[in-house]
Amino acid sequence: MRLAVIPGDGIGPEVVTEALKVLGEVAPNAETTNYDLGAARWHSTGELLPESVLGELRQHDAILLGAVGDPTVPSGILERGLLLRLRFELDHHVNLRPARLYPGVRGPLADTAEIDMVVVREGTEGPYAGNGGLLRKDTEHEIATEVSVNTAFGIRRVVSDAFDRAEQRPRKHLTLLHKTNVLEHAGSLWSRVVEEVSLEHPDVTVAYSHVDAATIHLVTDPGRFDVIVTDNLFGDIITDLAAAVTGGIGLAASGNLDITRRNPSMFEPVHGSAPDIAGQALADPTAAVLSVALLLDHLGQKEAARRIEASVAFDLATRDQANPGSTHAIGDRLAALVSSNTRTA
Amino acid sequence: MRLAVIPGDGIGPEVVTEALKVLGEVAPNAETTNYDLGAARWHSTGELLPESVLGELRQHDAILLGAVGDPTVPSGILERGLLLRLRFELDHHVNLRPARLYPGVRGPLADTAEIDMVVVREGTEGPYAGNGGLLRKDTEHEIATEVSVNTAFGIRRVVSDAFDRAEQRPRKHLTLLHKTNVLEHAGSLWSRVVEEVSLEHPDVTVAYSHVDAATIHLVTDPGRFDVIVTDNLFGDIITDLAAAVTGGIGLAASGNLDITRRNPSMFEPVHGSAPDIAGQALADPTAAVLSVALLLDHLGQKEAARRIEASVAFDLATRDQANPGSTHAIGDRLAALVSSNTRTA
Ligand SMILES: CC(C)[C@H](C(=O)O)[C@@H](O)C(=O)O
Numbered sequence: 084m085r086l087a088v089i090p091g092d093g094i095g096p097e098v099v100t101e102a103l104k105v106l107g108e109v110a111p112n113a114e115t116t117n118y119d120l121g122a123a124r125w126h127s128t129g130e131l132l133p134e135s136v137l138g139e140l141r142q143h144d145a146i147l148l149g150a151v152g153d154p155t156v157p158s159g160i161l162e163r164g165l166l167l168r169l170r171f172e173l174d175h176h177v178n179l180r181p182a183r184l185y186p187g188v189r190g191p192l193a194d195t196a197e198i199d200m201v202v203v204r205e206g207t208e209g210p211y212a213g214n215g216g217l218l219r220k221d222t223e224h225e226i227a228t229e230v231s232v233n234t235a236f237g238i239r240r241v242v243s244d245a246f247d248r249a250e251q252r253p254r255k256h257l258t259l260l261h262k263t264n265v266l267e268h269a270g271s272l273w274s275r276v277v278e279e280v281s282l283e284h285p286d287v288t289v290a291y292s293h294v295d296a297a298t299i300h301l302v303t304d305p306g307r308f309d310v311i312v313t314d315n316l317f318g319d320i321i322t323d324l325a326a327a328v329t330g331g332i333g334l335a336a337s338g339n340l341d342i343t344r345r346n347p348s349m350f351e352p353v354h355g356s357a358p359d360i361a362g363q364a365l366a367d368p369t370a371a372v373l374s375v376a377l378l379l380d381h382l383g384q385k386e387a388a389r390r391i392e393a394s395v396a397f398d399l400a401t402r403d404q405a406n407p408g409s410t411h412a413i414g415d416r417l418a419a420l421v422s423s424n425t426r427t428a
Numbered sequence: 429m430r431l432a433v434i435p436g437d438g439i440g441p442e443v444v445t446e447a448l449k450v451l452g453e454v455a456p457n458a459e460t461t462n463y464d465l466g467a468a469r470w471h472s473t474g475e476l477l478p479e480s481v482l483g484e485l486r487q488h489d490a491i492l493l494g495a496v497g498d499p500t501v502p503s504g505i506l507e508r509g510l511l512l513r514l515r516f517e518l519d520h521h522v523n524l525r526p527a528r529l530y531p532g533v534r535g536p537l538a539d540t541a542e543i544d545m546v547v548v549r550e551g552t553e554g555p556y557a558g559n560g561g562l563l564r565k566d567t568e569h570e571i572a573t574e575v576s577v578n579t580a581f582g583i584r585r586v587v588s589d590a591f592d593r594a595e596q597r598p599r600k601h602l603t604l605l606h607k608t609n610v611l612e613h614a615g616s617l618w619s620r621v622v623e624e625v626s627l628e629h630p631d632v633t634v635a636y637s638h639v640d641a642a643t644i645h646l647v648t649d650p651g652r653f654d655v656i657v658t659d660n661l662f663g664d665i666i667t668d669l670a671a672a673v674t675g676g677i678g679l680a681a682s683g684n685l686d687i688t689r690r691n692p693s694m695f696e697p698v699h700g701s702a703p704d705i706a707g708q709a710l711a712d713p714t715a716a717v718l719s720v721a722l723l724l725d726h727l728g729q730k731e732a733a734r735r736i737e738a739s740v741a742f743d744l745a746t747r748d749q750a751n752p753g754s755t756h757a758i759g760d761r762l763a764a765l766v767s768s769n770t771r772t773a
């Protein structure tokens with residue numbers, strides 16, 4: 084397994100170190116190459132993602148990314164020039180974000196119903212297309228536009244993937260999130276594609292929810308969701324909320340998948356670089372570790388993936404929630420659990 | 429006071445009846461005219477908002493709306509053709525949505541911190557501009573676009589209003605919600621306008637939050653927000669979540685304001701027509717009653733507004749939360765409280 088590693092900024096390198104520690108327990112022969120993309124490189128060279136690096140990244144089986152973003156870099160530069168550029172160049176059309184309330188974890192909700200959903204967020208179009216502009220800048224007549232671009236091709240492949248996943252899950256339920264009553268055109272296309280693809284999956288039940296109403300459901304009745312499929316921006320918003328209600332972004336993993344496997348998929352915690360706590364060993368590496376599990380699962384190493392997930396579940400059920408330990412301590416614990424799970428498996 | 433009343437669909441007429449009952453206690457001379465806009469009229473005449481009706485509505489001091497939307501009407505027809513058309517035609521640029529956790533109300537969050545915020549949502553542009561289309565419909569090459577249109581003019585007036593409101597509040601704090609790191613053009617314009625207007629309000633502290641991160645804050649630390657200003661779509665999403673964490677949309681009021689007062693402003697509960705519970709006297713009319721308070725406040729009848737709010741606060745603190753009573757019972761209770769508050773004031 085050839086793995087490209089982009090530790091990135093802030094707590095990125097810290098959580099990646101622990102994630103690789105855990106990976107080492109299940110895949111001791113994984114070959115990793117570090118890429119120093121992020122704020123430091125931009126400051127010293129002005130480079131965000133050179134073509135040559137992109138070419139090298141393509142030669143790997145998968146990419147593990149820590150986090151991108153730094154207060155010393157103007158907002159958006161690293162996000163658009165590095166993170167989103169990777170997702171778009173590598174055609175990461177399925178942005179996979181499971182959200183599960185693990186036993187022992189106390190989320191912010193008073194009612195601790197079971198939560199086990201997976202959000203399939205479109206990753207390569209919609210409002211993230213970067214399509215728009217400014218007219219009459221710095222005058223009182225300035226206009227700014229942002230164009231959400233949605234294609235039948237782009238929607239169909241992510242909707243198909245979402246149905247495939249729903250098919251594999253006990254509840255076989257899929258919810259389309261959108262705002263069809265206002266965003267008439269995109270809403271119409273999304274709805275029609277979901278309807279079409281649903282014909283190929285007669286055993287999957289389908290629901291629709293407006294994105295605004297879905298935020299209510301997520302805090303009052305999150306158990307209703309199984310698989311959610313939605314566009315890039317709604318997916319961005321809803322996965323942060325889903326992470327929050329399942330115990331916080333310290334636990335939320337994600338995969339940016341090219342399901343055609345023409346390009347390496349990229350795995351990253353949902354959290355950002357958290358510059359306020361960087362360098363203090365305060366970051367919880369669990370999300371990065373769970374991202375490694377998604378990576379292994381994607382590469383077909385299902386058993387290794389399950390082992391990591393089981394170890395995380397055990398640790399979450401037994402750790403002191405208020406004081407889970409330092410970044411390293413958590414990483415050590417998870418690595419030890421995976422190691423003993425590996426020996427007894 | 430000349431009031432146009434649009435009871436609308438589903439539970440709309442039920443909650444409006446109670447809201448008018450309460451209004452009668454503080455403004456017995458208010459003249460109300462009913463307009464039968466909504467699903468029934470569309471079914472029988474095909475009309476959504478005839479020009480002549482729009483002209484009549486303009487002759488009023490304010491509009492009270494119940495709810496719009498019905499399962500027998502294709503999604504979007506009533507929303508865009510009636511509700512959004514009213515907001516746009518009457519230039520309701522400030523969509524005002526307070527969210528307060530009243531004493532005695534149990535929201536879905538385990539930690540019952542104090543929540544008292546007001547969201548100033550832009551109401552006449554952004555992704556709601558209705559600008560977009562379909563290309564190559566019903567082919568595999570179909571494309572759907574949605575254009576978010578943001579103007580310096582449109583943003584400045586709502587940002588100014590938000591700062592004015594922050595100025596009046598004890599904490600004098602304003603948060604801009606956007607997604608500036610991805611929606612570069614609109615984000616740049618919103619950020620620059622907030623920066624400019626903030627110079628005229630040196631005593632208001634200003635914060636920025638990405639909309640995705642804001643959903644996390646709303647469930648983990650909602651007390652941090654005071655005034656939020658944001659665009660039409662982010663405001664739509666965030667106000668449903670804000671309503672949910674403060675006890676549900678049964679309590680959330682809103683005002684669609686033309687702050688220039690060239691057109692009548694329109695007041696409505698944030699909740700929809702809830703067809704599943706319509707006609708059963710199950711709807712909580714509190715949001716509609718609080719919308720009447722916003723209406724009175726807007727028309728300068730501050731004391732009457734305060735009286736209604738105090739009555740609602742008292743009822744919420746003392747009502748049986750699990751069993752607050754029928755729509756009529758709640759309306760009767762609130763009317764009686766307002767009446768006795770009026771007599772003792
Ligand atoms: C950093 C930002 C560009 C990114 C996004 O909006 O997709 C992040 O919020 C995420 O969800 O991964």
Ligand SMILES: CC(C)[C@H](C(=O)O)[C@@H](O)C(=O)O
Nearest residue numbers: 264265295507511512664698
């Ligand atoms: C019904 C719908 C068009 C409306 C909106 O999106 O503004 C509603 O959700 C609201 O928030 O008032």
